[in-house]
Amino acid sequence: MKNTGDHTTFNVDSIRKDFPILNREVNGKPLIYFDNAATSQTPQQVIDVIVDYYSNYNANIHRGVHTLSQEATDLYEDARLKIQRHINAKHSYETILTSGTTHGINLVANGFTTLLKKGDEVIVSALEHHSNIVPWQMLCERTGATLKVIPMNAKGELILNDYDALLSENTKLVFVNHISNALGTINPIAQMIEKAHQVGAAVLIDGAQSCPHIKPDVQALDVDFYVASAHKMCGPTGVGLLYGKEAWLEKLPPYQGGGEMIDQVTFEETTYAGLPHKFEAGTPNICGGIAFGAAVDYMNAIGFDAISAYEHELLDYATEQLTHIEGLKIYGTAEEKTSVISFNIDGIHPYDIGTILDKLGIAVRTGHHCAQPIMDFFKIPGTVRASFAFYNTKAEIDTLVEGVKKAKMMLS
Numbered sequence: 001m002k003n004t005g006d007h008t009t010f011n012v013d014s015i016r017k018d019f020p021i022l023n024r025e026v027n028g029k030p031l032i033y034f035d036n037a038a039t040s041q042t043p044q045q046v047i048d049v050i051v052d053y054y055s056n057y058n059a060n061i062h063r064g065v066h067t068l069s070q071e072a073t074d075l076y077e078d079a080r081l082k083i084q085r086h087i088n089a090k091h092s093y094e095t096i097l098t099s100g101t102t103h104g105i106n107l108v109a110n111g112f113t114t115l116l117k118k119g120d121e122v123i124v125s126a127l128e129h130h131s132n133i134v135p136w137q138m139l140c141e142r143t144g145a146t147l148k149v150i151p152m153n154a155k156g157e158l159i160l161n162d163y164d165a166l167l168s169e170n171t172k173l174v175f176v177n178h179i180s181n182a183l184g185t186i187n188p189i190a191q192m193i194e195k196a197h198q199v200g201a202a203v204l205i206d207g208a209q210s211c212p213h214i215k216p217d218v219q220a221l222d223v224d225f226y227v228a229s230a231h232k233m234c235g236p237t238g239v240g241l242l243y244g245k246e247a248w249l250e251k252l253p254p255y256q257g258g259g260e261m262i263d264q265v266t267f268e269e270t271t272y273a274g275l276p277h278k279f280e281a282g283t284p285n286i287c288g289g290i291a292f293g294a295a296v297d298y299m300n301a302i303g304f305d306a307i308s309a310y311e312h313e314l315l316d317y318a319t320e321q322l323t324h325i326e327g328l329k330i331y332g333t334a335e336e337k338t339s340v341i342s343f344n345i346d347g348i349h350p351y352d353i354g355t356i357l358d359k360l361g362i363a364v365r366t367g368h369h370c371a372q373p374i375m376d377f378f379k380i381p382g383t384v385r386a387s388f389a390f391y392n393t394k395a396e397i398d399t400l401v402e403g404v405k406k407a408k409m410m411l412s
């Protein structure tokens with residue numbers, strides 16, 4: 001980001017050249033991609049790494065004596081180090097490569113099966129993605145522990161006084177997202193982690209939505225577990241990260257059994273490999289992991305401060321423009337919010353708006369966004385969600401606003 005006097009500029013034109021998909025047309029119109037909270041687009045730098053891997057290094061890792069296997073192993077382990085440095089984990093073996101956020105949460109929820117008992121309580125927030133609700137409900141079913149929910153207010157912010165009241169010596173675990181995918185609310189996780197620790201509870205942060213915007217520092221946060229997906233931060237699908245504090249990862253049993261995760265196997269007894277391999281059974285997404293490392297490099301080269309400042313400009317601009325449309329209501333108006341706008345227009349189904357926008361080449365998400373409890377709170381079936389990334393522009397937002405006006409005219 002360059003400071004040019006009274007306003008800042010971000011070289012979005014040059015950044016857009018990195019994303020080949022942004023050149024394509026949809027329904028005869030230039031693609032406007034506003035579904036970044038579902039998955040982000042992939043820059044050429046990451047695509048090149050994927051092509052290079054399959055062209056030059058493809059081999060199974062951690063077991064081969066041959067050159068290809070060693071080179072692939074080095075690339076994969078190098079990616080782990082990049083991700084470790086990115087999140088500021090103390091040790092590389094505290095960074096487990098998973099298939100994504102959902103996998104990481106299930107791994108931890110499964111691990112707590114033997115650590116919880118009836119009478120124990122776990123706390124979730126009203127703002128969660130189904131991925132960060134269902135595995136914990138299943139855990140409660142297995143163990144007899146009770147699930148408590150931190151409520152939110154009409155702006156889509158968690159009510160922290162109610163959180164305080166829920167915490168007690170019975171609380172064993174708290175899991176909350178850093179940023180809500182449905183509303184964009186940024187939760188005060190540092191404060192929430194500190195409060196959970198005061199009663200001796202562990203905390204899992206779902207960073208799926210924050211990783212694309214904010215560089216996490218797991219040591220500064222003192223978080224126990226942190227999960228994210230590569231595909232929401234310019235990487236490929238099917239790979240993600242689970243950070244866990246060493247002591248917790250040692251305590252949790254393995255999630256899946258198989259190759260890679262063992263030390264010795266006989267039919268009488270198997271001993272497990274050390275971290276991180278204990279949690280990485282089977283052949284991993286090798287290419288995906290390496291490309292995840294490249295995505296982290298790509299985003300760091302642009303810089304997360306510059307990314308979030310620019311995206312905030314887009315958010316403010318779009319909020320302002322959309323608010324001028326009569327009958328349009330934005331859901332999620334938290335003070336601390338990222339570049340996600342969920343909205344509806346009086347009397348019009350979100351799906352119909354999404355369909356018309358698609359005809360105009362504009363990709364938005366419609367529906368409940370895997371967060372039905374949030375929709376229930378607002379008593380709506382779903383919303384139209386436009387989520388912006390650092391490669392979007394104000395001109396694209398102008399087209400969105402025109403498209404929404406057109407949809408309103410056609411549908412009302």
Ligand SMILES: *Cc1c(COP(=O)(O)O)cnc(C)c1O
Pocket residue numbers: 037038099100101102103129131132177179180181206208209229
């Ligand atoms: C996308 C998302 C998930 C699930 O991520 P997967 O990559 O589908 O596993 C979980 N939580 C939040 C907040 C998300 O946005």
